[in-house]
Amino acid sequence: MLIDSPHWISIIILLPILGAVASFLWRQHIVKIALTTATGTVISVGILSWQVISNGVQCYELGAWNAPLGIELYVDGLSVLMLLVTAVVGFAISIYASAYFEGNKSKHFWPLWLFLWSGLNALFVSSDIFNLFVTLEIIGLSAVALVALSGGAKAITAAMRYLLVSLLGSMLYLMGVALLYHSYGTVDMVLLSLRTEMNPAMWLIMGLMTVGLLLKTALFPLHFWLPAAHSSAPVPVSALLSALVVKASFYILWRLWIVVFPLDNDAQVGLGFILGVLGSLAIVWGGVKALQQTRLKLLIAYSTVMQIGYLFLAFPLASIMGWKAALYFILAHAIAKTAMFMVAGNILIHKGHDRIADLYSTVQHLPLTIVAFSLSGISLMGLPPSGGFVAKWLLLEAAIVSGQWWWGIVLLVGGLLTGAYVFKVLGYAFIQENSTNEPRPIGISKRMEWTALSMALFAIVLGFIAPFVLGIMDIGSPFTKGSL
Amino acid sequence: MRKIKLKILEKKPSLFTRLTLGILMFLLAASLAYAVWSLPTQALGLSAEVAKNVEMSGVSNPVTAVLLNYRSYDTLLELGVLLLALFGVWSLGGVSANKSSFVNPILDFLSRFLVPVFILFSGYLLWVGGFAPGGAFQAGAVLAAAGVLLFLNDWQLERKYSGFSLRFVLVLGLVLFVAIGFGFVFLDRVFLEYPPQLAGGLILLIEAAATLSIGISLAALFLGRDPSVKSDSKIDTGVHK
Amino acid sequence: MTPAFLYALVGIVLFSIGLYGLILYKHLLRKILAINILGSGVFLVMVALAARTGDAVPDAVPHAMVITGIVVAVSATALALALMLRVDAETGQAVLPEDREE
Numbered sequence: 005m006l007i008d009s010p011h012w013i014s015i016i017i018l019l020p021i022l023g024a025v026a027s028f029l030w031r032q033h034i035v036k037i038a039l040t041t042a043t044g045t046v047i048s049v050g051i052l053s054w055q056v057i058s059n060g061v062q063c064y065e066l067g068a069w070n071a072p073l074g075i076e077l078y079v080d081g082l083s084v085l086m087l088l089v090t091a092v093v094g095f096a097i098s099i100y101a102s103a104y105f106e107g108n109k110s111k112h113f114w115p116l117w118l119f120l121w122s123g124l125n126a127l128f129v130s131s132d133i134f135n136l137f138v139t140l141e142i143i144g145l146s147a148v149a150l151v152a153l154s155g156g157a158k159a160i161t162a163a164m165r166y167l168l169v170s171l172l173g174s175m176l177y178l179m180g181v182a183l184l185y186h187s188y189g190t191v192d193m194v195l196l197s198l199r200t201e202m203n204p205a206m207w208l209i210m211g212l213m214t215v216g217l218l219l220k221t222a223l224f225p226l227h228f229w230l231p232a233a234h235s236s237a238p239v240p241v242s243a244l245l246s247a248l249v250v251k252a253s254f255y256i257l258w259r260l261w262i263v264v265f266p267l268d269n270d271a272q273v274g275l276g277f278i279l280g281v282l283g284s285l286a287i288v289w290g291g292v293k294a295l296q297q298t299r300l301k302l303l304i305a306y307s308t309v310m311q312i313g314y315l316f317l318a319f320p321l322a323s324i325m326g327w328k329a330a331l332y333f334i335l336a337h338a339i340a341k342t343a344m345f346m347v348a349g350n351i352l353i354h355k356g357h358d359r360i361a362d363l364y365s366t367v368q369h370l371p372l373t374i375v376a377f378s379l380s381g382i383s384l385m386g387l388p389p390s391g392g393f394v395a396k397w398l399l400l401e402a403a404i405v406s407g408q409w410w411w412g413i414v415l416l417v418g419g420l421l422t423g424a425y426v427f428k429v430l431g432y433a434f435i436q437e438n439s440t441n442e443p444r445p446i447g448i449s450k451r452m453e454w455t456a457l458s459m460a461l462f463a464i465v466l467g468f469i470a471p472f473v474l475g476i477m478d479i480g481s482p483f484t485k486g487s488l
Numbered sequence: 489m490r491k492i493k494l495k496i497l498e499k500k501p502s503l504f505t506r507l508t509l510g511i512l513m514f515l516l517a518a519s520l521a522y523a524v525w526s527l528p529t530q531a532l533g534l535s536a537e538v539a540k541n542v543e544m545s546g547v548s549n550p551v552t553a554v555l556l557n558y559r560s561y562d563t564l565l566e567l568g569v570l571l572l573a574l575f576g577v578w579s580l581g582g583v584s585a586n587k588s589s590f591v592n593p594i595l596d597f598l599s600r601f602l603v604p605v606f607i608l609f610s611g612y613l614l615w616v617g618g619f620a621p622g623g624a625f626q627a628g629a630v631l632a633a634a635g636v637l638l639f640l641n642d643w644q645l646e647r648k649y650s651g652f653s654l655r656f657v658l659v660l661g662l663v664l665f666v667a668i669g670f671g672f673v674f675l676d677r678v679f680l681e682y683p684p685q686l687a688g689g690l691i692l693l694i695e696a697a698a699t700l701s702i703g704i705s706l707a708a709l710f711l712g713r714d715p716s717v718k719s720d721s722k723i724d725t726g727v728h729k
Numbered sequence: 730m731t732p733a734f735l736y737a738l739v740g741i742v743l744f745s746i747g748l749y750g751l752i753l754y755k756h757l758l759r760k761i762l763a764i765n766i767l768g769s770g771v772f773l774v775m776v777a778l779a780a781r782t783g784d785a786v787p788d789a790v791p792h793a794m795v796i797t798g799i800v801v802a803v804s805a806t807a808l809a810l811a812l813m814l815r816v817d818a819e820t821g822q823a824v825l826p827e828d829r830e831e
Contacts, residue, residue, distance in 0.1 A: 028659065528781070554789050625799075
C-alpha cells in the first residue's frame with residue numbers, strides 16, 4: 005500500500021528539491037509549482053509522521069548499504085516533531101510569501117526556499133555526522149542567499165557576515181567529524197555512541213563541534229551576527245531563519261550531546277552548567293537589547309537571541325523532562341516567532357516603516373494583525389494557556405526536581421522582559437492619532453493577515469495539545485543515552 | 489570590470505592583538521596535533537568494507553564506489569549544494585560588467601587550441617573514473633576550465649540557449665541522479681539502490697550528466713550572473729509596492 | 730613519524746593559520762581566502778590520516794568525503810565572492826561595516 009510504503013522518508017527530501025528545480029526551470033508558473041510542492045511536502049511529512057506515531061521509529065538504509073559503509077536515515081519522536089514544525093511553519097510561510105514577493109524577487113525566493121526546506125528535512129532524519137555536514141551547508145548557503153535577497157547595503161553586509169560565520173562553524177564541525185572518523189572508523193551516530201570514549205582528544209572534538217554549532221545557533225556571546233541578518237532579510241525569510249534555521253544546528257548539537265559524546269549524567273550536568281549560564285546571559289542580554297530597539301524587526305530579532313537562551317537551560321538539568329521542555333520551547337518559539345515576523349511584515353508594508361514609536365492607529369487599520377501580535381506575545385511570555393507556557397512549566401518542574409531552582413529565576417526574569425517589550429509595541433499600536441502628514445497607509449493582502457493570525461492562534465493551541473505532543477516525544481526515547 | 493581595491497586602509501593590527509591571537513592559535517594547533525598524535529598509527533577505517541563490496545558497486549575505483557554507490561546520497565546532496573550556490577549568485581544579480589573589449593591575442597590563440605583538448609580530457613577523466621583516479625567532479629572541473637577560457641575571450645552564450653536550455657543543462661545532473669535513484673523504488677528496491685549488474689552503466693550515466701552540470705555550473709559561477717538577464721545594474725526591490 | 734602524520738600536522742597548521750587570518754584580517758577577500766586555507770587544512774587532515782592502512786590501499790571513504798567537501802567549499806566560495814562584489818558595490822569597500830575605517 006502506498007500509505008504504508010517505507011519510502012516516504014526519502015520523498016520528504018526529494019520532493020522539495022524537485023520543486024526547487026521545477027520552479028527554477030519553469031519560471032512563468034513559479035508560484036503554482038512552489039505551492040504545489042509545499043502542499044505535497046506537508047502531506048508527505050504528515051504520512052511519515054503518522055507512520056512513526058502508529059508504528060514507532062523508522063530506519064532507512066540508503067542504497068541498501070547499512071552503516072558504517074552506507075548512510076542511514078532515522079526517524080524518532082524528536083525527528084518527527086522537528087519535521088512537523090518545519091512543515092507547519094514552512095507551509096504558512098509559503099502562503100505568506102506567495103502574497104509578499106513579486107516578480108524578480110519571487111523568481112529567486114522559491115528555488116532557494118524549497119532547497120532550504122529539503123535541507124531541513126534531510127537534516128532532521130539523518131543519523132550520519134558527515135551527511136549532517138552536507139545538509140548544514142545546504143541550509144547555510146540557502147539561508148545566506150535568502151538574507152541577501154532584500155538587496156541594499158544592510159542586508160548584503162549582514163549576509164556576508166552570516167556566510168563567514170556559518171562557514172567557520174561548518175569547518176570547526178567538520179574538523180570534529182574528521183577526528184571522530186579517524187578515531188573510531190565510522191560517521192554513523194549509532195555506531196559512534198557505542199565506540200566513543202573519554203580521552204583528551206575527545207575533549208578537543210567536543211569543543212570544536214560544540215563551538216562550531218553554537219556559532220550557527222547564535223548562543224550568546226556568539227549571537228553577534230544574528231540581529232542584523234534576521235532583521236534585514238525579507239520578512240518571510242526572517243521568519244524562516246528565526247523559526248527553523250537556528251534550530252537545525254541546535255538539533256545536531258543536541259543529538260551529539262545526548263548520543264555521541266561519551267558524557268555520563270554528572271558530566272552532562274557539569275558541562276551543561278556552562279551552557280546554562282550562557283543561555284541565561286542570552287535571555288537577559290537579548291531581552292534588554294530587545295527592549296531598547298526602536299525598530300520592530302530588530303526587536304523581534306533580539307527576541308530570538310533571547311529565546312535561543314531558553315533552549316540551553318535544559319543542558320544543566322540533563323533530564324528527560326528538561327529535554328522535553330527544550331523541545332517544547334523550539335516548537336512554541338518557531339510558531340510564535342513566525343507569526344510575529346509576519347505581523348512585522350504586515351505593518352512594514354502597511355505603514356512603509358517599522359518604527360515602533362510611530363505605530364499609532366495600527367490597531368484600527370490592521371486589527372487582525374495586532375491580535376496576532378498579542379497572541380504570539382502571550383506565547384513568548386509563557387502565559388497560560390499557550391505553548392510557551394507548557395515549555396516554561398516543564399522546565400520549571402525539571403529544574404525543581406533536579407534541585408537547581410535558580411534556573412527558575414532566569415525564567416521569571418525572561419518572562420518579565422518579554423512582557424515589557426511586547427507591551428511596549430502594543431502600547432504604541434493602540435495610540436489613536438489622525439495624522440495627516442504621513443503617506444496614506446497601504447492596504448495589505450487578506451492572505452497575509454490571516455496567515456499571521458492562524459500561526460498566532462496555533463501558538464496558543466500548542467498549549468492545549470500538550471499531552472499529544474509530549475506523547476510523540478517518547479517515540480524511540482530520543483532523550484536517553486544509546487537511544488538511536 | 490569593477491576593480492576591488494585590495495590595499496584598502498588595512499592598518500596592521502597591533503602587536504598585542506597579533507601576539508595574543510598567535511599564541512591562541514599555537515595552543516589550538518598544539519592540542520590538535522596532540523589529538524592526532526594520540527591516534528593509532530595503523531587504522532584500516534572502512535577500507536576492508538569498501539574492498540569487500542566493491543564488486544557489487546559496479547566500479548572498481550574504490551573512491552568512485554563510495555561517491556556513487558555506498559555514499560551516493562552525499563554526492564546527490566552535494567550536486568544540490570553546487571546548484572544552490574548558483575541560485576544564490578544569480579539572485580545577487582551580479583555586478584555590472586563593463587569589461588574592456590580588448591582580447592589578448594595569445595589568450596585567444598591558445599584557447600582555440602586548448603578548449604577542445606579540455607573537453608576531450610574531461611571526457612577521458614569521466615571514463616577513467618570507473619577504475620582509476622578520475623570521475624565526475626574532476627571531469628567537471630576541467631570542463632569548467634574550458635568555459636572560463638572562453639569567457640576570458642569575451643565569448644558569449646548565444647541568446648537562444650541562455651534561457652531555458654542553459655537552466656535545463658544546469659539541473660540535468662541532479663534530476664537524472666534523483667530519477668535513476670528513485671526509479672528502482674518501483675522495482676522493490678530502496679532509494680539509490682542499483683541492481684549490481686546494471687550499477688556500472690547507471691553510474692557512468694549519472695556521472696556523465698553530472699559532469700556536464702558541474703562543468704557548466706562552475707563556469708556559470710565564474711560568469712557570476714544569469715546570462716539571460718540583460719542588465720543588472722539596477723537593483724530591483726520587487727517587494728510589494 | 731609516518732608520512733600520514735606529517736601531512737596531518739601540515740593540515741593542522743593550515744587550519745590554525747586560516748583561523749588566524751579569518752579573525753585578524755578585515756578585507757573580505759582575505760577573509761574568504763583564510764576560510765579556504767582553513768578548509769584545506771581540514772581536508773588535508775581527513776585525507777592524510779586515511780593512509781594509515783600500512784601496505785594496503787588507503788581508506789577510500791575519507792577521500793570521497795573530501796571530494797564532497799571540496800565541492801561544498803567551492804560552492805560556498807563562489808557565493809562568498811559574489812557577495813563580496815556586492816558589498817563593495819553597495820558600500821564602496823570590501824569590508825564588513827564594523828571594520829570600516831573612514
